[in-house]
Structure formats: structure tokens, C-alpha cells
Amino acid sequence: MTNDPRSPSAPSRLPKVTAVASALLALFVLTTACVAKSTAAPIPSIEKKDGQAHLMVxxxxxxxxxxxxxxxxxxxxADLNKAMDVLASWQANTVEVPIYWEAIEPSKGQYDFSSVDMAIQAARKHGMRLVFLWFGTWKNGDSQYVPEWVKQxxxxxxxxxxxxGEVTSIISPFSQATMDADTKTFAALMQHIKSVDQNDRTVLMMQVENEPGNINTDRDYSDAANKHFGEAVPTALLGYLxxxxxxxxxxxxxxxxxxPKAGTWSQVFGEMAPEAFNxxxxxxxxxxxxxxxxKEYALPMYVNVWLIEGVERPGRWPSGGGTVNVxxxxxxxAPAIDMVSPDIYYPKFYDAAAQYNRPDNPLYVPEANFNPYFAAFAYTTFGAFNGIGFNPFGIDDVVTKGDVGAAIGMRFQDTYNVLRPLLPLIARSxxxxxxxxxLQGLGNGEDWKQSxxxxxxxxxxxxxxxxxxPVKGRAAGMIIELAPDDFVVVGTGFDVVFREMQGPLRDAETLSIEEGTFQGDQWVRGRRLNGDERHVSLPQDHSTILRVRIAK
Structure with a gap:
């Protein structure tokens, strides 16, 4: 006799079926998660090896x-999208965007990440990657962006x-409560970024604080600070130095x-003691x-620096920030900080970049002066210093400063338009x-000629x-060796003559000169220059890319 499955006396099979289905569902979810994890792009990182450093994306x-x-x-x-429109028109690949502690945690323990999500979506819409700037405890040596509940x-x-003994508006670095609060919120921020971006990897890096330090005082003179200042310099620091x-x-x-090998801050560092202590x-x-x-999401992290200008005392710049002194x-x-990075606003860009380009500290320029003179330093950053990034500050001046802002923007746009397709080649080289x-105008006679x-x-x-x-900009560019007889010449405002350095005194014979660009690794030829145009000449009014082959 066959049991009727509808009969109450029939043995139930539902628990077994449910168990099997649940197991299959769990296996499917696990497999899907593993596949998603294996196909996701690796997390961005700073790779340091054999004296070289690269941002890996x-x-x-x-x-x-x-x-x-x-x-x-x-x-x-609206403002953020207008600024990103500017960068997109330049063919920039990355945008730096500030996010504020006061906006993310308006009430203690209550987080609002809507501004973070908005910035990520805007960057994706514009086809760009993103670097977030955490305006937490410090902004330009002050504490402007801490939440109101901290300020009050x-x-x-x-x-x-x-x-x-005067009380300032700056949060003390010895305030354990503030450090704990900043730390907790930043960890929550990184956890959130991971949750919304770990598959897309739109966010590449994080700037931790903004030009930290103390403005208008060389150190903290609170009771807690004075106590530490009078103590011996930590042996771990002295050992490292x-x-x-x-x-x-x-x-x-x-x-x-x-x-001396040991002692108080004043005994060890002398006049530099207040800044070193801070x-x-x-x-x-x-x-x-x-x-x-x-710990939540291990993106590369850096801190930016307000540089020393002129003969001044600590406090004229944010004392305790990562200046060349300290x-x-x-x-x-700060081993969790991958780079200490200079904000370069004064003309001696080369000198400042050289100070921050070290085997333990790859050069990254998070802020450069939005001025035609500075557009050329993109070539310097990537070519002379093997830098990983270059960013002018306040690029939305293009749309907010009328004709002046637009004219400055055109200089950066012209430079970026030829650099963008060359970035993979430059990175490999x-x-x-x-x-x-x-670079025209570096000094030592380079105003008219360079060899x-x-x-x-x-x-x-x-x-x-x-x-x-210096007002309108200057000639600038780069020569890239593809092979001993094959070169890319990019830039504006200069002519190049290749010379033989062996054998008879003569100019090298050119086999071909082509205008063009790169698409990935492939050279895409435009005009082949010959006859009256058979010269390696880059026009003054716009940047161009040439490929020059030399007879062997």
C-alpha cells in the first residue's frame, strides 16, 4: 500500500528536502563569493622593492x-561635479576630494557617509579614480573640521x-579622547569605503589629516605636553635616527x-627641540x-606637508608637520604612513621635490600651485623623480575665476592631454x-637651451x-627612449637636434618623424613628417607627441 503524501499518517520528507536545499544554497553562496573575491582587482598598494617604489593599481x-x-x-x-567636469576635460585619471569629520559624525557615534558615497559615485560617473583627504583633527595646522561636539x-x-598659557583652537596631540574619537571614526570610514568600493577600487589612497601641526606656536605648552617635553627622548626614536x-x-x-646619545628634547635637539617634540x-x-x-581596509595612506618658506620659525608653518627638519x-x-608628501606652492619645485624623494619615501605631490608655471612640473615629477602623482590645487577655479581661471586651466589641459596616453609607457620606464x-627656466642658463x-x-x-x-607658462616636455635608436618626444615650445657622440662630429640622421599618440602599448601614427617639415619641432601654441627613429 502506497502512502498518500497528503495523509497525516504519511512519513514527512520535507525536513530532508529542506536540509539538502539549504546545503546547496550555502554552497552556491560560498562559491559565488569565492569567484567574486578571486575576480576582484587587487587592493591598491605601494610596492617598494630594490630602491624602487610604485603605486600598484x-x-x-x-x-x-x-x-x-x-x-x-x-x-x-553641484560644485563637486563641476570640478570633476574640469578634470575630465583635461583627461585626468584621478581626483582628490576632501571629506570632513564634522559632516561624517555630526553627533557622537552617529555616522553619515552620504558625502563619501556621493563623491565615489561622481568619480565613477566621470571615469576617474579617487583619493580621499581626511579632514579630521588637523586642517592647515588648526582644527577647523572637528565636529561641533568636540569644539564645544x-x-x-x-x-x-x-x-x-593661552588656549588655542588647535586640538592637542596629547588629547587621548580626541585621538580615540578620530581613530574610531576613521576606522568606521575605512570600513564603509571597503563595503561600497572593494570590488570597483575607485578609491586608491587616503590622505590622513591635512597639513597637521600647530600654527602660530612651535609646540603645545599644556601641562601634559610640558611634562613629556621635560622627559628623556624615547630610546626607540633615538635608535632609529x-x-x-x-x-x-x-x-x-x-x-x-x-x-648626546640620550637626554631631554632640549639636550638632544637644541634649537630644533620644540619642532622635533611636536x-x-x-x-x-x-x-x-x-x-x-x-586594519579595516589597507589602502595606501600618506600625510601632506605645509613646507617651510624663507627664514622663519616653527609656527609660521604648522610646527610638527613633516617638514624637512623633522x-x-x-x-x-609613523610606519602606517606610506608617504610624507610635500604641498609645493613656491617656484623652487625641484628643490622641494628632491627633499621628499628618498628610497623610503616615494614622491607624491598632493598639491601644486594652480599656475601656468607649475603645469610643466608634471613632467618633472614623473621623469626626474620617478614620482607617483601630481595634482594642482583648486582646479575648479577654471569655472569660478572667469577668463583668468580658464586660461590657467588651458595650460594644464594641454599638458595633461598629451601625458595621459603616455602614462603606462612612463610608468614602465x-x-x-x-x-x-x-624644462625651460630651471636655472643655470636653461632659459634658452638644454642638453x-x-x-x-x-x-x-x-x-x-x-x-x-613664468606667467604664461614655459616650454616643457620629455624625451623617452623606446630603443637606442627610437624615441618619443612630447611637449611644447622647443626643437630637438640629435647629435652623434661617437665617430665624426655630425648630427644624427633621422629615419622617420611621425606625429601620433599611444593607445595602450600601440603607437597610432598620424602625419609622417618629411620635406619642409622634417624637423623635430614642437609648436609653441600646443603640446604634441612625436616619434623619432634614428639611423643606426
Whole structure:
């Protein structure tokens, strides 16, 4: 007799069927998750090996050709999208966008990540990657972006005191409560970014704080700070500085040249003691914040620096930030920070870049002056210093500053339009000696001519075709060696003659000169220049890319 499955007396099969279905469903979910995880792009990272450093994105070296929007743009989607429109028209590949502690945590423990999500979506819409700037405890040596509940409770969230005991608006680096709160919120932020972006990898890096330090005082003079200042310099810091003597910056090496092996801050660092002490306190604070963020989502992280200008005292710049005076203290005490990065606004760009280009600190320029003079330094950053990124600040001036802003933007746009298709080639050629920047007005007579030794056999004599003009911009570009007899010449405002450096005194014979561009690894030829146009000449009014083959 067959049991009727509808009969109450029939044995039930539902539990077994349900168990099997549940097991199959669990297996499907697990398999799907594993496949998704295996196909997701690897997390961006800073890869340091054999004296080289690369920002790795999607498994390959990546150069940031970007720009930074103004501080308040993230509070208004319309403004942020207009700024990104500018960068998209330049063919930039990355945008730097600030996000604010006061907006993300308006009430203690209550998070609002809508501005973060808006910025990510805007970057994706414009086809760009994103670097977030965390405006937390510090912004330009002050504490403008801490939430109101922090500002209104100075008893809990202690402030820096000046040398006369005056209370400032700056959060003290010895405020444990503020550090804990900043750390907790930054960790929550990184957890959120991971949850919405780990598959797309739109966000490449994080700037932790903004130009941290103390403005208008050389250190914190609160009771807590004074206590630590009177104590011995930590042995771990002194050990690091001693073991890295060969790479110390010139100011740090000078300060330690006659210093005792141990002692108080004043005994060890002398006149530099207040700034060194503040750097130790602030770098430890920032490292705590960054380390907590990396634990949630280990994106590369850097801190930017307000540089020393002129003969001034600490406090005229944010004392304790990663200036050349105390860069080594930051490298010692902030291992979670991958780069200490200079914001370069004054004309001696080359000098500042050289100070921050070290084996333990790849060059990244998070802010450069939005001025025609500075557009050329994109070539310098990538070619002379093997840098990983270049960003002018305030690029939305193009749409907010009328004709002046538009004219400046055109100079950057012209430079970016030819650099963008060359970025993969430049990234592969860094550290090989095959990148040769051309820059008018660097000094030592380069206003009218520059000579470059390319190979044992060839040199390039560069003649600039118009006078140096720092207001309108200047001739600039790069010569890239593809092979000993094959070169890319990119830029504007100069002519190149290739010279034989062996055998008879003569110019090298050119086999071909082509206009064109690159699409990935492939050269796409435009015009082939011959006859009256058989010259390696880059026009003054716009940038161009030439490929030049030399007879062997």
C-alpha cells in the first residue's frame, strides 16, 4: 500500500528536502563569493622593492595625473561635479576630494557617509579614480573640521596652549579622547569605503589629516605636553635616527651632529627641540589613526606637508608637520604612513621635490600651485623623480575665476592631454634612465637651451623657441627612449637636434618623424613628417607627441 503524501499518517520528507536545499544554497553562496573575491582587482598598494617604489593599481604601476578640488566642494554635489567636469576635460585619471569629520559624525557615534558615497559615485560617473583627504583633527595646522561636539567640550577634548598659557583652537596631540574619537571614526570610514568600493577600487589612497601641526606656536605648552617635553627622548626614536644616519635630512643631521646619545628634547635637539617634540607627538597620533584605518581596509595612506618658506620659525608653518627638519621623525614614528608628501606652492619645485624623494619615501605631490608655471612640473615629477602623482590645487577655479581661471586651466589641459596616453609607457620606464624631462627656466642658463645625454651614442640638443615667461607658462616636455635608436618626444615650445657622440662630429640622421599618440602599448601614427617639415619641432601654441627613429 502506497502512502498518500497528503495523509497525516504519511512519513514527512520535507525536513530532508529542506536540509539538502539549504546545503546547496550555502554552497552556491560560498562559491559565488569565492569567484567574486578571486575576480576582484587587487587592493591598491605601494610596492617598494630594490630602491624602487610604485603605486600598484589593478596589478600594474599607476601614475596619478590628477587635481584637487576646493575644500568645500564635497558639501555641494553641484560644485563637486563641476570640478570633476574640469578634470575630465583635461583627461585626468584621478581626483582628490576632501571629506570632513564634522559632516561624517555630526553627533557622537552617529555616522553619515552620504558625502563619501556621493563623491565615489561622481568619480565613477566621470571615469576617474579617487583619493580621499581626511579632514579630521588637523586642517592647515588648526582644527577647523572637528565636529561641533568636540569644539564645544574643550575639557574632554583638550586644546593646545601657547607659550604664555593661552588656549588655542588647535586640538592637542596629547588629547587621548580626541585621538580615540578620530581613530574610531576613521576606522568606521575605512570600513564603509571597503563595503561600497572593494570590488570597483575607485578609491586608491587616503590622505590622513591635512597639513597637521600647530600654527602660530612651535609646540603645545599644556601641562601634559610640558611634562613629556621635560622627559628623556624615547630610546626607540633615538635608535632609529642613529641607525639611519646616512639618509637623514641635512637639518636633522646638523641638529644631531654634536648631540648626546640620550637626554631631554632640549639636550638632544637644541634649537630644533620644540619642532622635533611636536613632530614626535603628532606623528604618533596620526599613525594611530592611520593604523586603525588600515586594519579595516589597507589602502595606501600618506600625510601632506605645509613646507617651510624663507627664514622663519616653527609656527609660521604648522610646527610638527613633516617638514624637512623633522621628516626623519615622521619616518621613525609613523610606519602606517606610506608617504610624507610635500604641498609645493613656491617656484623652487625641484628643490622641494628632491627633499621628499628618498628610497623610503616615494614622491607624491598632493598639491601644486594652480599656475601656468607649475603645469610643466608634471613632467618633472614623473621623469626626474620617478614620482607617483601630481595634482594642482583648486582646479575648479577654471569655472569660478572667469577668463583668468580658464586660461590657467588651458595650460594644464594641454599638458595633461598629451601625458595621459603616455602614462603606462612612463610608468614602465621609471627607474631605467630612459626618461629625460625638458624644462625651460630651471636655472643655470636653461632659459634658452638644454642638453641631454641620451645614450652612449646620442645626445639631444634642445633649443627653446620662445623666451621664458613664468606667467604664461614655459616650454616643457620629455624625451623617452623606446630603443637606442627610437624615441618619443612630447611637449611644447622647443626643437630637438640629435647629435652623434661617437665617430665624426655630425648630427644624427633621422629615419622617420611621425606625429601620433599611444593607445595602450600601440603607437597610432598620424602625419609622417618629411620635406619642409622634417624637423623635430614642437609648436609653441600646443603640446604634441612625436616619434623619432634614428639611423643606426
Amino acid at each position: 589593478d596589478g600594474a604601476p599607476y601614475l596619478i595625473l590628477g587635481g584637487q578640488v576646493h575644500n568645500s566642494d564635497t558639501s555641494n554635489p 567640550d574643550p575639557k574632554t577634548y583638550a586644546r593646545v596652549k601657547g607659550p604664555s 642613529d641607525s639611519h644616519r646616512q639618509q637623514l635630512t641635512a637639518p636633522m643631521a646638523q641638529a644631531l651632529s654634536h648631540a 613632530a614626535w607627538a603628532i606623528s604618533n597620533y596620526v599613525n594611530t589613526v592611520a593604523a586603525a584605518g588600515k 621628516l626623519d621623525i615622521w619616518k621613525a614614528d 621609471q627607474y631605467t634612465g630612459k626618461l629625460h624631462p625638458v 641631454v645625454r641620451l645614450t652612449e651614442r646620442l645626445s639631444a640638443n634642445v633649443d627653446f623657441t620662445s623666451p621664458f615667461d
